[in-house]
Amino acid sequence: MKKFLTISFFMLIPFSLFPQNLDNGKYWITLADKAGAEYTLANPSAFLSQRSIERRANQKIKLSQEDLPVSKVYIDSLKSLGLTVLGSSKWFNAVIVESYDSLLLDTLDRISFVSEFRFKIPRKKTNYNPHFPERVEILNEDKQISGLEYGRSLAQTAIMKGNSLHDLGYLGNGFQIAVIDGGFYRADIYPAFDSLRDEGRLLAYRDFSRATLDFFSTSSHGMSVLSTMAANLPGEIIGTAPKASYYLLKSEIVESETPLEEALWVLAAEFADSAGADIINSSLGYSVFDDPTMNYTYSEMDGKTTLVTRAAEKAFSKGMIVVISAGNEGNKTWNYLTAPSDGPNVLSIGATDTLGVVAAFSSRGPSPDNRIKPDILAVGSRTTVINASGLVSQGSGTSFAAPLIAGMVACLWETAPEKTNYEVIQAIRRSASHYYNPNDSAGYGMPNFLTAMFLLNAKSSKFSNSGLVAIPNPNHGHFELFSDSIPEGEASITISNSAGKIVFTGTKTFNSGFARVDEIEEQGNGLFFIVASKDGKEFFTKVIIL
Numbered sequence: 076m077k078k079f080l081t082i083s084f085f086m087l088i089p090f091s092l093f094p095q096n097l098d099n100g101k102y103w104i105t106l107a108d109k110a111g112a113e114y115t116l117a118n119p120s121a122f123l124s125q126r127s128i129e130r131r132a133n134q135k136i137k138l139s140q141e142d143l144p145v146s147k148v149y150i151d152s153l154k155s156l157g158l159t160v161l162g163s164s165k166w167f168n169a170v171i172v173e174s175y176d177s178l179l180l181d182t183l184d185r186i187s188f189v190s191e192f193r194f195k196i197p198r199k200k201t202n203y204n205p206h207f208p209e210r211v212e213i214l215n216e217d218k219q220i221s222g223l224e225y226g227r228s229l230a231q232t233a234i235m236k237g238n239s240l241h242d243l244g245y246l247g248n249g250f251q252i253a254v255i256d257g258g259f260y261r262a263d264i265y266p267a268f269d270s271l272r273d274e275g276r277l278l279a280y281r282d283f284s285r286a287t288l289d290f291f292s293t294s295s296h297g298m299s300v301l302s303t304m305a306a307n308l309p310g311e312i313i314g315t316a317p318k319a320s321y322y323l324l325k326s327e328i329v330e331s332e333t334p335l336e337e338a339l340w341v342l343a344a345e346f347a348d349s350a351g352a353d354i355i356n357s358s359l360g361y362s363v364f365d366d367p368t369m370n371y372t373y374s375e376m377d378g379k380t381t382l383v384t385r386a387a388e389k390a391f392s393k394g395m396i397v398v399i400s401a402g403n404e405g406n407k408t409w410n411y412l413t414a415p416s417d418g419p420n421v422l423s424i425g426a427t428d429t430l431g432v433v434a435a436f437s438s439r440g441p442s443p444d445n446r447i448k449p450d451i452l453a454v455g456s457r458t459t460v461i462n463a464s465g466l467v468s469q470g471s472g473t474s475f476a477a478p479l480i481a482g483m484v485a486c487l488w489e490t491a492p493e494k495t496n497y498e499v500i501q502a503i504r505r506s507a508s509h510y511y512n513p514n515d516s517a518g519y520g521m522p523n524f525l526t527a528m529f530l531l532n533a534k535s536s537k538f539s540n541s542g543l544v545a546i547p548n549p550n551h552g553h554f555e556l557f558s559d560s561i562p563e564g565e566a567s568i569t570i571s572n573s574a575g576k577i578v579f580t581g582t583k584t585f586n587s588g589f590a591r592v593d594e595i596e597e598q599g600n601g602l603f604f605i606v607a608s609k610d611g612k613e614f615f616t617k618v619i620i621l
Contacts, residue, residue: 101161103338104153105169109140111148116140126251126351130394134495141166141389162283162342166389167382171338226311227467230429231303231454231479236525237315240486245528247304247319247485249492251278253347254301254478255340255357257327258294265298265465267306271321276305280323281346283339294329295463296474300358302461303475304482311467312459315482322352332364337383340415344390353488355390356481358400358474360413360438373409374443376417387415396488396496398422398481400473401449402438405516412438412448422484422500423448424477425518426455431508433516437473440515449518450500451507453479483524491531502531506546508621511553523547529557533588542614543607545592549619552596555589556607558614563587566609570595573602583607595620 114122116138123142131138145163150170154160157179158172225232232238259280262268271277280290304314305321324346326339340359347355361383362371371381378384387397401423402413416423416438426437434456440448455476462468480503488499504510506527509520526546544557556568563585570579570592578598583590595603600620607614 100173100175101335102172102174103169104172105167106145106149109143109146109168112143112146114143116143123349124351127349127393130351130353133493134394136392136394141168142393145170161285162339164338164341165345166386167341171335171342224309225313226308227459227469228303228306228312228314231458232313232315234427234429234431234454235479235483235521236523237479237483237486239525240483240490240528243490245486245489247316247482248489250316250354250485250489251320251322251350251352252304252316252354252356252481252485253322253324253343253350253352254297254304255324255326255343255347255355256294256297256300256359257329258325259291259297259301259323260293260295260463261291261465262298262301262323263291265461267302267308267312267461267465270307270317271305276318276320278320278322279350280325281343282325283342283346284325284328284336290323290325293325294327296329296358297323297325299460299462299470300356300474300478303458303478304356304485306461308467312461315479316485319482319485322347322350327359332361333366334361334364334369334382337361337381337386337414340383341386344386348390348393348395353395354481354484355387355395355397356399356478357397357415358472358477360400360402360416362402362404362409362411362413371414373411376412376414376442377444378417378419378442378446381414381417384415384418384421387418387421391418391420391496394496396422396481396484396500398424398477398484400455400477401425401440403436403472403474404438406435410439412440412442417442417448419446420497420500421450422480422503423450423518424455424473424480425449425452425516426471426473426476427452427521428456429454431521434471436471437476437516440518447513447518448515450504451480451519452476452517452521480522483522487524487527487531490528494531499531502527505530508547508550510547512551533557533559543605543616545605545616545618548617549621552598552620553593554618555591556583556585556605556616557588558585558607559588560612561585561588561607561609561614564609566590566607568592569606569608571604572598573604578603585609 119128122144144165158174161171163170282290304316306312306314307317324343326343390397399416399421401416404410426434442448453476455473456471457469458475460470503522504519506523507519509517513519546555565582565584568583571577579594603618605616
């Protein structure tokens, strides 16, 4: 008996926004189900790596139909019609197809197994490239190098206490980062990545855009992004995760800006999931396209509308942490974040200089549903990177802020690999400088990864301490005290300023090691000393109020 297939077309944006000319010939087709699939959930190792399976198991994430590849029976049926299948998405049960046969396309909506023919993904070449506005400049050849191994990259790591985790030996060992970008020019030969290649930590690379046969010959943007995490040139530049392992995934077609690139991003993210990556970093964002009729509106940056954001959220649901640049639109007509940084579970990264001042170009929040965005900040103004010539340089853009965070996420997660992705990102947000008073330009502020480590390991004997910690530190007068030595219940607290004047005395209730302090907000800035007393024991710490 002949089996009929039911196929629907999923719209990225409303049909009325798409021109009817079919010259460019690329389409996204969603399928009704996965009937006839050659894989089953009973044998996940046939379609997922062992690391991917373990990631789910460690975070108690159940396998679902979403994890199964698209039905080969359906794909073969589409091919038999004369369509070229460019890729498939298991999460959305969809395929990307190509056809220039107008007669075939005109009749698709009348074929029995097609329920709707809705839209095309256009491909329009242009010299305009709004997606990579970062500038990269070569440093003076007579640059002064500090005596520290970080060289020029020290400030961008130290401002978020990343060097403190490095000093403790947490360098991203054992963690895998997938970098989804527009090109990785000469990452296969530049000396900054020698240790990455020599130690076998460059796990794989793949071009989902099918732009060239020479993967390492295109845009240098992704290579510069990679350098903020993986570069290892002592005395010049050290990345934030110099011992992590990496997948290099090209989804961006640099010469154009179309919804096709969102679809390719989906394929790259699914590859990262199946391969077993722990973290996705992507310094890409979508709001404006070559065809203005396809542009997104601010209301669509709601964390659930755009295809790329929905894919980023699915990646999170599989146990990965997704780190995305917020965008470089802060001083433009569109000054908001770009997709997929609008995702509720995406870490959206804004940019500052090395003094912590938010860059004018850094995209602003909030999301249209009034969520805090960006989530946190990192140095994205005059960030130390490797440039297209393989030299230590400076680049500006949230593109370089995001990977600084992604690398540190690997180092932080290394301190507590048993924690879930949600627990990790919550510790990072909570450690940030503006956690208690977030705003539209800074989000929760600059993270403190040493603080985040204590938060993430609050109940772990590995990080037990006999004292007291103020979190975050410095802060603006709102903070929490943490001690794993103070029993549950009330403890006496005395806070004095640097002149010895007592500005607060009273009791605070410790719950799971934490006690909230708000009382010294009006005491001015400077250094304050805190003593907590409980059962005849005293615990001491210092805090800086900004």
